[in-house]
Amino acid sequence: MILRKAVRYRLELLAEQEHLLSRAVGCARFVWNRALAIQKSYLEHGCGILSYVDMAKCLTTWRNGESFGFLSESPVHPQQQALKFLDRALNDAFDKKSPKRFPAFKKKGLHDSMRYPDPEQIKIDLKPQDDNGRSVLPRIFLPRIGWVKFRKSCIIGGEVRNVTVSRSGGHWYAAIQTEKEIPDPVHPSTTAVGGDRGVANLLTLSDGTMFLPVTAYRDLQKRLAREQRNLAHKVKFSANWKKQKAKITRLHQRIAEIRKTVLHQVSTVISKNHAVVVLEDLKVRNMTGSAKGTVEEPGRNVRQKSGLNKSILDQGWGMLKQMLSYKLRWSGGMLLLVDPAYTSQICPVCGVVDAGNRPSQAVFHCLHCGHEAHADVNAAQNILARGLANPYGVASTAGLAGVVCSPE
Numbered sequence: 001m002i003l004r005k006a007v008r009y010r011l012e013l014l015a016e017q018e019h020l021l022s023r024a025v026g027c028a029r030f031v032w033n034r035a036l037a038i039q040k041s042y043l044e045h046g047c048g049i050l051s052y053v054d055m056a057k058c059l060t061t062w063r064n065g066e067s068f069g070f071l072s073e074s075p076v077h078p079q080q081q082a083l084k085f086l087d088r089a090l091n092d093a094f095d096k097k098s099p100k101r102f103p104a105f106k107k108k109g110l111h112d113s114m115r116y117p118d119p120e121q122i123k124i125d126l127k128p129q130d131d132n133g134r135s136v137l138p139r140i141f142l143p144r145i146g147w148v149k150f151r152k153s154c155i156i157g158g159e160v161r162n163v164t165v166s167r168s169g170g171h172w173y174a175a176i177q178t179e180k181e182i183p184d185p186v187h188p189s190t191t192a193v194g195g196d197r198g199v200a201n202l203l204t205l206s207d208g209t210m211f212l213p214v215t216a217y218r219d220l221q222k223r224l225a226r227e228q229r230n231l232a233h234k235v236k237f238s239a240n241w242k243k244q245k246a247k248i249t250r251l252h253q254r255i256a257e258i259r260k261t262v263l264h265q266v267s268t269v270i271s272k273n274h275a276v277v278v279l280e281d282l283k284v285r286n287m288t289g290s291a292k293g294t295v296e297e298p299g300r301n302v303r304q305k306s307g308l309n310k311s312i313l314d315q316g317w318g319m320l321k322q323m324l325s326y327k328l329r330w331s332g333g334m335l336l337l338v339d340p341a342y343t344s345q346i347c348p349v350c351g352v353v354d355a356g357n358r359p360s361q362a363v364f365h366c367l368h369c370g371h372e373a374h375a376d377v378n379a380a381q382n383i384l385a386r387g388l389a390n391p392y393g394v395a396s397t398a399g400l401a402g403v404v405c406s407p408e
């Protein structure tokens with residue numbers, strides 16, 4: 001099997017390099033936004049969209065022209081890659097089977113990143129020495145930026161495929177994606193387990209194990225609200241406003257980091273202990289987007305749902321599913337997905353489905369045969385049974401690269 005991994009390392013940049021990177025990322029964003037604007041106007045005029053090849057030709061014209069000549073001062077490959085990403089995003093948005101969200105314009109300071117797609121251009125020096133022969137931090141060569149030091153927090157295993165440079169919380173990172181062929185792994189365990197992703201618990205397993213919710217968001221929420229009120233009192237775009245805005249961004253990033261760490265811990269434990277994991281195929285985006293209601297039921301349960309939304313987002317279900325998917329694959333296990341219909345209402349003893357079987361959040365009580373159980377464990381057992389009997393999907397991991405470890 002081919003093992004593909006991306007590991008993120010923190011960069012130690014000189015002021016000049018930071019300036020160059022900042023500009024290069026800005027150029028990649030500019031290319032994305034400008035190309036998207038063109039594609040949108042083509043669509044509005046009913047002309048379909050331009051192909052990647054056509055867009056790449058536009059890029060060449062921009063780089064050689066006067067108006068956008070500044071683009072040619074930054075590396076070209078990340079700009080072409082931005083067009084490739086856009087091309088893929090547009091194709092995904094028009095996918096007939098499962099269309100994804102239409103791509104949006106990128107804002108400065110949000111997800112600042114670009115990819116060097118060509119491994120030929122990347123060099124990594126793991127054991128550099130200074131003039132006196134002492135070993136110093138390893139370094140990576142990025143085209144048009146130069147040799148950049150980085151903190152090697154874990155090993156780089158395999159052949160480098162590409163490098164994504166990004167800025168987050170005031171630091172720069174390089175995610176190095178590698179690939180290597182390894183013998184097909186055999187999972188040490190033989191057990192299968194079902195998982196119910198809930199609101200009271202992050203995840204409840206069919207064997208009774210419970211993982212507590214990630215409360216990072218709520219713990220820091222009060223602080224966030226306070227800082228946001230502070231922001232409202234400041235003059236927009238003033239120096240103090242910008243400072244406050246940066247503070248809020250850092251707070252958001254901290255919450256995201258905490259959540260990610262917890263999800264990594266949970267997914268690592270589960271994928272080590274069980275060869276097969278069954279989860280419901282919940283469309284998290286659909287669930288979180290439904291509070292506004294539909295035409296038939298305008299805004300029903302808006303308040304409850306917005307509370308639910310928060311905990312779903314808080315707990316990063318989509319991220320958990322993804323992590324479990326690739327970690328299981330790496331260890332020779334498998335993640336199965338099942339239809340989520342009625343898994344919380346079925347009685348595993350007599351098979352009767354009744355909404356009344358779940359009198360409260362925590363309790364399952366069958367109205368027909370009297371069977372009682374913890375509601376989440378019961379649901380997890382139903383999910384496991386359904387997965388073993390009739391899984392309708394093996395979670396796809398095509399092209400997926402998990403960030404397995406990040407510095408600090």
Ligand SMILES: [Zn+2]
Nearest residue numbers: 347350366369
């Ligand atoms: Zn029953």
